[in-house]
Amino acid sequence: MAGIFCFYAIKIPRKAGWDDVLDVWGVHGAGGFLGTVLIGLLANEMVNKVNAGLGQFLVQLFGASFVGVYSMVVSYQIMKFLDKTSDIRVTREQIEAGLDKSLFKEEYSDDE
Known part of the structure; x- marks a missing residue:
């Protein structure tokens, strides 16, 4: 189930044009998110001291949603701060030349 879910979740950013090179x-x-939420439906008291059910599902759903929103808000604030205090953007020329070459001076031959 997780493999199928992740496979289709990878397609969303690609169709939307988001830059997620490593499919993070x-x-x-x-x-x-799926794994955390499914604990609420698949939990076994003998394994993890929690019983599956609607109540646990809602706890897991709230926790996963809270962490997702929190992570987005904090990441956005960090990026805004870095954007104002340093130069975090690359130029069009650097992108076209390739970031490995323009930022890290790495050269690749056609043999690699």
């Missing part, structure tokens, strides 16, 4: 959102964000 689709794998870790969506997959982690």
Whole structure:
């Protein structure tokens, strides 16, 4: 179930044109959210001292949603702060040349 969910979650940013080169959102964000929420439906008291049910599902859903919103808000604030205090953006020329070459001076041959 998680594999199928993550597979389709990876397609969302690609269709929307988001820059998620390592598919972090689709794998870790969506997959982690699904796993956390499913604990509420699949929990076993013998394994993790919690019984599955609507109450536990809602607790898990709230917790996963809270962490997601919190992470987005804090990340946005950090990026805004960094944008105002330093130069975090790359130029169009750096993008076209390739960031490995323009930022890290790495050269690749066609043999690699």
